[in-house]
Amino acid sequence: xxxxxxxxxxxxxxxxSVRSGMRFAFIAGAFAFGAYLQARGVLSGILQxxxxxTYLARQHLALTAISGALAIGVGLPLGIVLTxxxxxxxxxxxxQIVNLGTTIPTLAIIALAxxxxxxxxxxxxxxLFTLTLLPIVLNTIAGLRMxxxxxxxxxxxxxxxxxxxxxxxxxxxxVFVILAGIRTALAINVGTVxxxxxxxxxxxxxxxxxxxxxxxxxxxxxxxxxxxxLAIFVDFAIGQCQYWLVPxxxxxxx
Amino acid sequence: xxxxxxxxxxxxPITAVDAVDMEVPAGAVCVLLGPSGCGKTTTMKMIxxxxxxxxxxxxVDGRDTAEIDEVxxxxxxxxxxxxxxxxxxKTVEDNICVVPDLLGWDRRKSRSRAAELLRMVNLDPGIFLxxxxxxxxxxxxxxxxxxxxxxxxxxxxxxxxPFGAIDPINREVxxxxxxxxxxxxxxxxxxxxHDIDEAVKMASRIAIFRDGRLIQxxxxxxxxxxxxxxxVAEFVGSDRTLKRLRLVxxxxxxxxxxxxxxxxxxxxxxxxxxxxxGHYAVVMVGPRGRARGLxxxxxxxxxxGTVAEHQEPxxxxxxxxxxxxxxxxxxxxxxxxxxxxxxxxxFYKGYVSQxxxxxxxxxxxxxx
Numbered sequence: 001x002x003x004x005x006x007x008x009x010x011x012x013x014x015x016x017s018v019r020s021g022m023r024f025a026f027i028a029g030a031f032a033f034g035a036y037l038q039a040r041g042v043l044s045g046i047l048q049x050x051x052x053x054t055y056l057a058r059q060h061l062a063l064t065a066i067s068g069a070l071a072i073g074v075g076l077p078l079g080i081v082l083t084x085x086x087x088x089x090x091x092x093x094x095x096q097i098v099n100l101g102t103t104i105p106t107l108a109i110i111a112l113a114x115x116x117x118x119x120x121x122x123x124x125x126x127x128l129f130t131l132t133l134l135p136i137v138l139n140t141i142a143g144l145r146m147x148x149x150x151x152x153x154x155x156x157x158x159x160x161x162x163x164x165x166x167x168x169x170x171x172x173x174x175v176f177v178i179l180a181g182i183r184t185a186l187a188i189n190v191g192t193v194x195x196x197x198x199x200x201x202x203x204x205x206x207x208x209x210x211x212x213x214x215x216x217x218x219x220x221x222x223x224x225x226x227x228x229x230l231a232i233f234v235d236f237a238i239g240q241c242q243y244w245l246v247p248x249x250x251x252x253x254x
Numbered sequence: 255x256x257x258x259x260x261x262x263x264x265x266x267p268i269t270a271v272d273a274v275d276m277e278v279p280a281g282a283v284c285v286l287l288g289p290s291g292c293g294k295t296t297t298m299k300m301i302x303x304x305x306x307x308x309x310x311x312x313x314v315d316g317r318d319t320a321e322i323d324e325v326x327x328x329x330x331x332x333x334x335x336x337x338x339x340x341x342x343x344k345t346v347e348d349n350i351c352v353v354p355d356l357l358g359w360d361r362r363k364s365r366s367r368a369a370e371l372l373r374m375v376n377l378d379p380g381i382f383l384x385x386x387x388x389x390x391x392x393x394x395x396x397x398x399x400x401x402x403x404x405x406x407x408x409x410x411x412x413x414x415x416p417f418g419a420i421d422p423i424n425r426e427v428x429x430x431x432x433x434x435x436x437x438x439x440x441x442x443x444x445x446x447x448h449d450i451d452e453a454v455k456m457a458s459r460i461a462i463f464r465d466g467r468l469i470q471x472x473x474x475x476x477x478x479x480x481x482x483x484x485x486v487a488e489f490v491g492s493d494r495t496l497k498r499l500r501l502v503x504x505x506x507x508x509x510x511x512x513x514x515x516x517x518x519x520x521x522x523x524x525x526x527x528x529x530x531x532g533h534y535a536v537v538m539v540g541p542r543g544r545a546r547g548l549x550x551x552x553x554x555x556x557x558x559g560t561v562a563e564h565q566e567p568x569x570x571x572x573x574x575x576x577x578x579x580x581x582x583x584x585x586x587x588x589x590x591x592x593x594x595x596x597x598x599x600x601f602y603k604g605y606v607s608q609x610x611x612x613x614x615x616x617x618x619x620x621x622x
Contacts, residue, residue: 154339157304157412158353158402159329172343247343249386 045218046225052207057226060203063121063193064234067128068186075133075185076178079140080166091141098137101130106192114199124193124201131192132185139181143174176246183238190231194223204230255280255442256301256410261310263296263466270296272466273310278459280409281440285453288463289489297463298412298446302331314410329353332403332411332441336418338395340387346372346398347383353406364405371401375431393424400432404439411443417452429455450490454478454497462486475501479615498615499579504572507581507614508595508604514539515549517562524561525554537594537602538565545571545594545602571596574603578614581606 037043078098082091101109109130113123147170155165171178197205207223210216248254256278263271271293278284286294299305301312303324312319319327340349347368348355354364369379375397387395396416403411417425417432433456436443447453453460454474461471470482478494478501481487491497513527515538528536534551538561547565557564569588572581574595581593585608592607 148337150335150337150339151341153304154333154335154337155341155352157302157328157333157335159325159327159356160352161325164356169341169343173341249342249344249388 042218042221046222049207049219049222053204053222053226056202056204056206056223057230060190060193060227060230063124063128063196063201063203064186064189064230067125068132068182068189070125070129071132071136071185071189072182074129075136076140079137079144079178082137082141083144095134095138095141098134102134106131107195107198110195110199119200121196121201123199124196124203128189128192128196132189135181135185135188136178137181139184140174140178143177143181144170146177147173172247173250176242176250176252179238179242179246183235183242186238187231187235190234191227194227255282255315256284256444257313258297258301259311259313261297261300261312262308263293263300263305264308269466271300271307274466274468276461276468276471278442278444280442282458283436283443283445283456284459284461285445285447285457286461286463287447287450287453287489290448292463293466294446294448294461294463295414298414298444301410301444302328302333302412304328329356329406330408330410332406332408334399334403334411334413334416336415338399338419340395340398340402342387344386345383346385346387346390349387349398350402350405352402353408357406359406367405368401371404372398374435375401392420393428396420396428397431400428400435404441409442411441413443413445415446415448418447418449425452432456451497454500462489495615496579499582499611500577502578502614503574504576504578504581504595504606505574505603507578507610508574508606509610510604512537512602512604514543514602515561516541517546517560517565519561521549521554521557521559521561521564524549525551528554535592537568537605538562539602543602544600545596548594568594572606573598578606578611582611 034043078094081087082094106127110123110127113126117123117126151169151173152165155169160168193201193203194205194208196203197209204223204227207219208227209223211218211220211223243251243253246253256276258274258276260273260275261271262269262273274293274297276284286298288294296305300307301314301319303319314327314331340346341352344352347365350368350371351359351364354367369383372379372382377394377397382390382394382398387398390398396419400416403413417428420428429452445456447456457474459471460474460477462469462477464485470477470486472480475498477486478490478498481490481494487494513531513533513536515524515527515536517538517540524536528534528551535548537545538547538549540546545568547567549561549565553564569590570584570593572584572593572595574597584593585591592605594602595604595606597603
């Protein structure tokens, strides 16, 4: 019954006039919400923090960029190695270990890292790195395993070396899935960076947590809204990479 | 061109290929045939060392393959697989140029070669060069798969059931195209198949495998006419004599220099000619010798006049380049026991009858 209703609703969404009507309602709603916030003085409150926001957002992105780059730099080669004939049997063991990084709460990892690296950005980067690693490794392995074996046989039969098979056949055919993993990983990463504030790592968490402590909702929102926007932006940017960088023949989006 | 010298492959305790000796002459199409698990694919893959032999030697063009670097060896041998294996991330053009690119050919040279190859299999380069494999039909993909193996012009081609995944109608078309291509290129081909009809059609030699052993290695006609044992006889099928029909051209089975009459001849002349040859009909030809019609013996006996007045249309004619299978099929279609044979211009060249077909098929039996 409920399923039927959802189906009907989904079908309704396909009707162009309904869709444009919904879009109009959404824009009107957003506008009304903005006007309401303006009337309550919230917007001007947030804008008061604008210089803090730009500074902290830059710090925020730097944390994401460094920890993300490290995770890609480690996760991608690790995933590739774990799909090679010789190391294939270790794949399960290694992914279990990497999985621990996601299972243990990030806050706990950050706290543990602090006891080793001290206070500041390094323990925060380490915590974010362990959190980000798993989706990248898993998707690299999944993407490479999904390449049909007959493609590899054809490549071998035509005289490609293992390195050429990896670069010209396996990676191009797996890159869509790999990028999907990076997309998920970085979206989680951006959303988790605010915790870095707790060990002095900086980032937009500073506004969020201070806003909570001071019971100042505008300050809280000045941290939370940009964090959300950054997550959406990173997700969108990688989505665009997925669209434009993946060869057309293996790109389900094109 | 390709020589296997007591080649053996063991997978653990199992002998997959057992001391196979075989020689494929240059320009021949050798079909490895047998039930699944008989070692035919393993044998083929040992030639380009995708599977290393356990013992024995393989020579390609006189050189021991064990002494050639395996990557170099494979680049010099064309390879086609059943699943086609076009790289979905590359365009048709880049797929065809895989081996030339690996060999470091000049880009302009390899790209123009790709266009030329596409034309050879009746695909318009203007349309297909920049397409991706997923935008092609199965038959088109397999054509590209075949020309990809030809791109660097290797003397030897290995084909692993290349037409196995294509629907029967398209398969016939692609097989015919491929045979035409092969007649021009004269590559040495090792071709794995489990389809006896395909083998009879394509092969200049057939190698029949069973349990890793090479049971019989001979021309298709000899395999069908003289299967070496009960296994081969059963594998090629109880209708093996019918399959041989496909191997013989009408021209080789027809009675040449047939009696003939012209339109202006009298029925008496026609009757005399028929009695002389013991025939019950004679073909009427036009002024330059084209087959036009026929006169039956009972009509020639009963009526008076010229041939032109009493001729009937021919029930069916067969081209001399067709195979006997087509001829027999035509005979059954029209319910006749003989057919007039004409060449491409319609000139009357001879006739095939059920007896002449039996004789042609029996020729090799009588050689014994």
